[in-house]
Amino acid sequence: MLRCLYSAASAMVAQLARQDTYASNLANVSSVGFRRSRVTLGQFAADLQAVVGATGPAAGGVAAATADLDLSQGPLVSTGRPLDLALTGDAFFTVQTPQGLAYTRDGRFSLNAQGQLVTLQGYPALGEQGPITLPSGDFTVSAEGEITCKGSVVGKLRLATPVAPQPLGGGLYGATQTRPAGPTTVSQAMLEQANVNGIQEMGRMLSGYRLYEANATALRTQDETMSSLQEIVQ
Numbered sequence: 001m002l003r004c005l006y007s008a009a010s011a012m013v014a015q016l017a018r019q020d021t022y023a024s025n026l027a028n029v030s031s032v033g034f035r036r037s038r039v040t041l042g043q044f045a046a047d048l049q050a051v052v053g054a055t056g057p058a059a060g061g062v063a064a065a066t067a068d069l070d071l072s073q074g075p076l077v078s079t080g081r082p083l084d085l086a087l088t089g090d091a092f093f094t095v096q097t098p099q100g101l102a103y104t105r106d107g108r109f110s111l112n113a114q115g116q117l118v119t120l121q122g123y124p125a126l127g128e129q130g131p132i133t134l135p136s137g138d139f140t141v142s143a144e145g146e147i148t149c150k151g152s153v154v155g156k157l158r159l160a161t162p163v164a165p166q167p168l169g170g171g172l173y174g175a176t177q178t179r180p181a182g183p184t185t186v187s188q189a190m191l192e193q194a195n196v197n198g199i200q201e202m203g204r205m206l207s208g209y210r211l212y213e214a215n216a217t218a219l220r221t222q223d224e225t226m227s228s229l230q231e232i233v234q
Contacts, residue, residue, distance in 0.1 A: 021067050022205045025196045033074065033105030033171055034194035036201070037067040069165060069173075074105070074195035076187060083109045083117075085141060086192040089184030091159035092173065094126045095119055101126075103162045103178075105192055106171035121170055127155035141188040159184055 085107035092103035124131035145157035162175030
């Protein structure tokens with residue numbers, strides 16, 4: 001009986017964590033370069049035993065595991081703005097922040113007062129030789145990330161693939177390690193949209209809500225049954 005209570009209660013907690021994740025994904029469905037999060041389920045017993053050494057009735061149930069990122073490609077849209085850049089592949093743009101290096105798929109760049117290519121937050125976008133400074137005049141960005149102005153190459157975007165990236169906010173991701181970027185194409189005057197399918201995410205939320213309700217009903221039924229048994233024993 002207690003095992004049933006633990007199983008239903010743990011499933012409710014896990015579904016709440018999943019709902020929070022789905023809600024965050026839906027809130028960012030229009031965020032450029034956003035990567036959706038997903039939550040997998042682990043064993044509740046293992047988590048509980050690790051904390052308090054629980055055994056016996058606690059065995060069973062589920063627990064929400066740490067959310068990881070879905071790094072699949074998002075759709076590209078044309079903007080006609082030369083400073084907008086999009087990536088097709090697994091690489092990220094590398095930017096310099098006050099806290100260190102960060103990575104982003106948000107290619108809405110602009111130029112600061114020094115002519116440096118910067119993010120919306122004003123962080124310099126890095127090239128292979130450091131921050132990229134563009135002279136005045138028209139420029140082009142090749143599929144390989146080389147920036148050419150007036151017939152001369154002025155820099156090449158520093159692309160990297162972060163290992164296990166973690167959201168930092170503002171479309172930035174942090175990582176302690178990177179690996180060489182796989183085949184990646186840079187597209188100028190385009191932006192990558194979030195890899196969130198709003199309809200699918202809403203479907204996941206509705207399904208999660210039904211699972212939460214089902215477990216809440218099971219928990220309530222078990223509780224009423226235990227109360228009835230206690231009355232009989234007394």
